[in-house]
Amino acid sequence: MSTDLSASGTPAGSTTTAGKGKRPRPPFGVSTVSVLAILTALFSLLPLGYVVYMTAATGWDTAVELIFRPRVAELLLNTILLMVITVPACLVLGVGGAWLVERTKLRGHRWWAVALAAPLAIPAFVNSYSWVSAVPSLAGIWSGVLIATLSYFPLVYIPAAATLGRLDPAIEQSAASLGLGPWAVFFRVVLPQLRIAMSGGALLVALHLLAEYGAFAMIRFDTFTTAIMVQFQSTFNGTAGNMLASVLVFLCLILLVVEVRSRGTARYARIGSGAQAKATRMPLGLYQVPAQLALLALTVLAFGVPVWFVLRWIVAGGLDVWAADEFIPALLQTLMYGAVGALVTTIVAFPMAYLAVRRPSWFSKMLELSNYITSSLPGIVVGLAFVTVSIRVLPGVYQTAGVLIAAYVLLFLPRALVNLRAGLAQAPKELDEAAQSLGKAPLVSFFRVTLRLSAPAAAGGAALVFLAIVNELTATLLLSPNGTRTLATEFWSKSSEIDYTGAAPYALLMILLSAPMTYLLFQQSKKVAGQ
Template sequence: MTSTTDTRISIAPRHRLPAASFWTLTIAVVVALLALLPLGFVLWAAMVTGWEMASQLIFRSRVGELLANTVLLVIFTIPICAVLGVSLAWLTERSDLPGARFWSWLCVTPLAVPAFVHSYAWIGLWPGFNGLPAGVAISVVAYFPFLYLPLSAAFRLLDPALEDQAASLGLAPFAVFRRVVLPQLRLALCGGALLVGLHLLAEYGLFAMIRFDTFTTAIIDQFQSTYNGVAAYMLALVLVLCCFVLLGLEASLRGRSRYARLGSGVARRPKVARLGKWKYAALLVPAVTAAFALGIPVLTLGRWLIAGGAGVWRIDEVGLALWQTLAICMIGGIATTAAAVPIAWLSVRRPTRASRFLEGCYYLASSMPGVVVALALVTITVRTMLPLYQSVATIVLAYVVMFLPRALVSLRASIAQVPVEIEQAAASLGRSPGNALLATTIRLAAPGAAAGVALSSLGIMNELTATQMLAPNGTRTLAMAFWALTGEIDYAGAAPYAVLMVAFSLPLTFLLHHQSKKIAGR
């Protein structure tokens, strides 16, 4: 009798999906369907337009010009960000660089400066700086922290024993780095590069200020100038195809390797590389980076604040914008991270075709420009759910659609570092699958969740177009006020709003830096 019972227990799990996986998959599917609403609306608009009209709008010289601009922007910006991110991460985590802890924080700080504020700062000093060179330069200083953060965390989690073994086999230091270290950085490198690429595809304010045309700027110009929604939706379709290419490249390069090891952290601290006579020359890398990424915004904002005087600080207007911004960032950041938990767990623990498809849906949905997401949700709510029009629920859904990848990449990397054996051990001790998941993986991945909330909140604080169209009546965030004043060429009046966006983003960047340290137990 005992033997029969044991046999049933061992065979049953093979014939059904575990309860935790089933409910996690169900929630992930629901979130994916909600996230794909704007994309579904665009496809519906294309079908209504018809092939003849759609082909005329897609296959034209203007689309070719925009595609060339977008491709050049991506192929120049991402490699530069990757090289800069790896270099800075190695210098601050694996070398005896003077003031490494200070420089590591400065490498994250540029995330506190919105991308369009970077443009505002650069053109304030060089009004004629525009086009592709300006787009690449400003994009690098604005977005390289998306690569630095996961790379620096990955460097701290590497097991130095692997490098020692490679060195004992006669490999030179550079060969050890290329053949042992770089492959272990693949998950962080691919995830960060994908985030940078998605931001390049969807960014509007940065490129609008330097007069560099991309698909996103063309879409918004199309809506604002001619109200030709059909032409804009066709441009959005091409933009989605560009995102699909990025997703395919990231998935193929990432692979399905395991990145966790049993035990907590690494066996011992890695050996610090001695820079020797190159120590102070190496300081130029973080110093020059900080000068361009932080020095230029500080210089420009300081100049405009001095020029405007105390009169630019309208306390009632500025205070209201600040309060509304903080409230909407907190709500949106928590909602976005919570929505990303199911697919992050599935992509690491159950890397099936279904989980990879769902993950791709999330990234695909987030590639839609904010204005297209907003217009789709406006149309859907007005036609089918009028009470939700310009409500908090609708704008939070827009934030979830746009910023899921930020939370997802942080959670996925954090969950990947938690050995699945811990979760299995909890289940073997009598915990239900759901309790085992919450008690082990979710708790140990809490630093990644906090980083996801911070990253999402940073994006929400700097978001402009969707907030303008979907926010409830009377809402005026810091970004909305800043953009309205710069549109009126009132750069001095816009400076206080930019300063506050930076000042209140700094604690979030500090949290990102702190949590990335906690992941490695340092």
């Protein structure tokens, strides 16, 4: 005999739903939430559809001719070499720094914990600008590796440190009691537990390498993104540029598949929160000084050098570089686009997050996956897709603020989605049911209970989207309305003209805006790992 179950998994008419014996209704109809989530997913697949369409429209013979040519082979070699060298370097620096901070008696480990995350506040193109100021001859693959590694190793360090802080040290203590030395414990016990953090961090680094334009253009190192931008500027969405974009998208999809496969099927979570033992930090002994010097060198190279040269150019420019009629409009427009983009992205992400938490299924997972695929695409591909669609389908919206905001939504939707999911998960639907049983309307109980409990997570997601928009360059260059001046585009305009003193204030403002958001990201990762 079947039993009619309510949304909470309890028999219909049970005391949990109280009152009139009716099952509590969601604040919005499930069909409405589903329709909004589906529309968001279809919208997010626009860039991927653009690449497929342009490849098909080009024709097989022409596409093969444009893809299988020496120039593409050169770009592919450059890109692969960059990833093969940079990703392992970031893994070594990120995991090594996290282990020193979380598992050893490193003096000042609390200070180092924040210092190693700080380089994430500096956009990669600002890092490149600073290093070119220090060494004007920088160019080629090894210069690209240097700048990319210093810019992106925190993407590995932050999740690795958060995971190490969460791991139960009893496992390590058990391994040590069986006779394993410190290094054996690290490689045979600790490192396998970091598998998900390492694979996720490596994926983020690789995707940033594929998407980065400004940092590599400044040191004259050719990648797919720089080549596509050159094609766009010379032929405006020419066939050759579209074929380069298709290869770039193919590389992104390969990386996503590899990352999913690298996670494996092992479980790394404990059942229940339990009482976690306090980690026993390994004494460094004679290695204390070398460890301190290594972390100091890394922090100076990744954070100190960029900040030093930005301040140096500001001092060299004097008060003239702070012309209010130039940097104030750029600052205000950056704040406006960042705030509006963060708000819209968070609102758009809500139906999908609500469906994933309150109505989990294979369908909701597929909808989520569509957003992650699109967000992995470089900004230049998303920008080209919006340029093409707006010109051919909706010419009236080309180069309007709405199109630029829409591009930001697609690029950074997962940043809001992940946080909203966590926030909604911490707002049990039983609380909604209890409020409704007391006579509150579904929408009222939603706003008074669920929305209030998930608001901090939503704010955190919005802050991360804001940080990304402040530092976004390529899509903004392609889509911004005439007369738009953001900190990133003004910095790029002046630095491209070798006006390094004029570019410095914009670089400093981007760093100052990014720093608190980076700290929030670091603290949030620690909090999530501790749940």
